[in-house]
Amino acid sequence: MRHERHPSAELRVPRAKLERQVLLIDADDTLWETNLHFERVVSAFCDLVGFLGYANDYVRQQVDFAERTNIARRGYGAGSFLLTLEEVYLKLAGHRAQQAHRQQIRGFRRVLLEEPLRLFDGVAETLAYLAARHRLLLFSRGDAGEQSRKVVASGLAPRFESWEIVPEKNEAAYRTLVERHGLRPAQVWMVGNSPRFDINPALAAGLNAVFIPAVHSWEYENEEIRPGPPVPTAPSGAEGSGDEGGRLLVLQRFRDLQEHF
Numbered sequence: 142m143r144h145e146r147h148p149s150a151e152l153r154v155p156r157a158k159l160e161r162q163v164l165l166i167d168a169d170d171t172l173w174e175t176n177l178h179f180e181r182v183v184s185a186f187c188d189l190v191g192f193l194g195y196a197n198d199y200v201r202q203q204v205d206f207a208e209r210t211n212i213a214r215r216g217y218g219a220g221s222f223l224l225t226l227e228e229v230y231l232k233l234a235g236h237r238a239q240q241a242h243r244q245q246i247r248g249f250r251r252v253l254l255e256e257p258l259r260l261f262d263g264v265a266e267t268l269a270y271l272a273a274r275h276r277l278l279l280f281s282r283g284d285a286g287e288q289s290r291k292v293v294a295s296g297l298a299p300r301f302e303s304w305e306i307v308p309e310k311n312e313a314a315y316r317t318l319v320e321r322h323g324l325r326p327a328q329v330w331m332v333g334n335s336p337r338f339d340i341n342p343a344l345a346a347g348l349n350a351v352f353i354p355a356v357h358s359w360e361y362e363n364e365e366i367r368p369g370p371p372v373p374t375a376p377s378g379a380e381g382s383g384d385e386g387g388r389l390l391v392l393q394r395f396r397d398l399q400e401h402f
C-alpha cells in the first residue's frame with residue numbers, strides 16, 4: 142500500500158476546528174467514484190479482445206502504455222481514453238479487426254460518462270457543512286466539458302464559489318490558482334485522493350493538504366508523499382499556531398473533514 146507512506150513529521154493535526162479557510166477540492170475519486178468505472182471498461186476490453194488469444198496482463202500493459210503516451214498528446218478524460226482503447230484494439234487485432242468491436246469500444250462511453258455519479262458516503266452533507274464555514278473551490282484536472290457536466294450532474298455545483306478545471310495539476314497550476322484568487326497559502330488546503338496531483342504539488346507550492354485515499358485508485362495518481370519546502374516556524378510557545386503552510390492531514394473518509402474544519 143503506497144498510500145500509507147507519509148512523513149509523520151508533517152502530520153500536524155489542528156487541535157481545534159479551523160476558522161474560515163479556503164478548501165480546494167478535487168472531484169474524481171474524491172467526491173465520487175471514477176477510476177472503478179475505468180477499471181470495469183478495461184476488464185470489458187480484455188474480454189472483447191479475448192478472441193485474439195493474448196494474456197489479459199499483456200493487454201492491460203498495452204493499454205497502460207498507450208494511455209500514458211496519449212495523456213501527453215490528448216490530455217485526460219473518457220474521450221481520450223476511448224480513443225486509446227480503439228488504437229490498442231487496432232494494434233492487437235491487425236487484419237482481424239472488426240467494425241462491430243470498434244462500435245463496442247465506443248459504446249463504453251456509456252459506462253464512463255452516462256452512468257449516474259455515485260457520490261462517496263457523506264459527501265453531500267459534508268460539503269453543505271463546509272460551504273457554510275469556509276470558501277470552497279473545486280479544483281480538478283481533465284477535460285473541461287466532461288468535468289463540468291459531472292459537477293452539474295452531481296448536484297454539488299452550488300456548494301462551490303468557483304470551479305477550476307485545468308489540464309494538469311502541477312505546482313505551477315497551484316501557484317497560478319493562488320495568485321489569481323489572491324489567496325494566502327497558509328490558509329489554503331488541497332483536499333484530494335492523489336499524492337501525485339493533489340498532495341505533493343500543493344505542499345510544494347506552500348499550501349496545506351488533506352489526503353483522503355480512494356479505495357479504487359488509479360496507479361498513475363500514486364506516489365510517495367513528500368514534504369513541501371520548510372515553512373516559517375511559529376514563535377516559541379505558539380506551536381501549531383495554525384497559520385503556516387505545509388500541514389498535512391490524512392483522513393479515511395470525506396465526512397471526517399467535518400471534525401477539522
Ligand SMILES: [Mg+2]
Binds near residue numbers: 168169170171333334
Ligand atoms: Mg482525484
